[in-house]
Amino acid sequence: MGYSPERKAAVLKRMLPPGNIAIRQLSREEGICEATLHKWRAEARGKGQLLPCADTSPEGWSSRDKFAAVLETAALNEADLGEYCRKRGLYPAQIAAWRVACEQANDWDRASTARLGQATKEEKKKVKDLERELARKEKALAEAAALLILRKKVSAIWGGAEDA
Incomplete structure (x- = not known):
C-alpha cells in the first residue's frame, strides 16, 4: 500500500518536536505499521531532517540530531532562532552549547x-x-x-x- 507524499510529510511532522509523538502511538493513531514509520524517519534523517526519538529530551538527542539542529540554525538571526526553538521545544542556549561542542x-x-x-x-x-x-x-x-x-x-x- 503506497502512501501519498503529503500524508507521509504530515505523519513525519507529527514526529517533530515539540509534539514528539512516539512511533508506537503514531502507528496506532494513523494505522501505519511501525516498521514503515521507522523507515520513513530513517529516510528523512538520511536527507538531513531533524527527527529525534520521541522518548528523549533535547539533551538526550543523538549527536547526529544535535548536529542537524546546529546546521539548521547556523544562518538564522535571533528572531528566527527563537521561533525555531519554540517549534522544537529547545532553548537557544542549548543550540549555542551544541555549536561549541561541534x-x-x-x-x-x-x-x-x-x-x-x-x-x-x-x-x-x-x-x-x-x-x-x-x-x-x-x-x-x-x-x-x-x-x-x-x-x-x-x-x-x-x-x-x-x-x-
Whole structure:
C-alpha cells in the first residue's frame, strides 16, 4: 500500500518536536505499521531532517540530531532562532552549547596532538634527568669499588694492620 507524499510529510511532522509523538502511538493513531514509520524517519534523517526519538529530551538527542539542529540554525538571526526553538521545544542556549561542542570536536585532534607533544617533551626531559643521575651514581659506585680494591691491595702489601 503506497502512501501519498503529503500524508507521509504530515505523519513525519507529527514526529517533530515539540509534539514528539512516539512511533508506537503514531502507528496506532494513523494505522501505519511501525516498521514503515521507522523507515520513513530513517529516510528523512538520511536527507538531513531533524527527527529525534520521541522518548528523549533535547539533551538526550543523538549527536547526529544535535548536529542537524546546529546546521539548521547556523544562518538564522535571533528572531528566527527563537521561533525555531519554540517549534522544537529547545532553548537557544542549548543550540549555542551544541555549536561549541561541534566546533571543539574538530579541534580535538589538534589539541590532543599538542597535549601529546607536551607530554612527550616532559617525558624526554625526565628520562634525560634520570640517565644523568644514573651515570653519576655509577661513577660513585665505580669509585667506591676502586677504593675497596685499593684498600685490600694496601692491606695485602703492608700487612693486616689496616683492617679497619
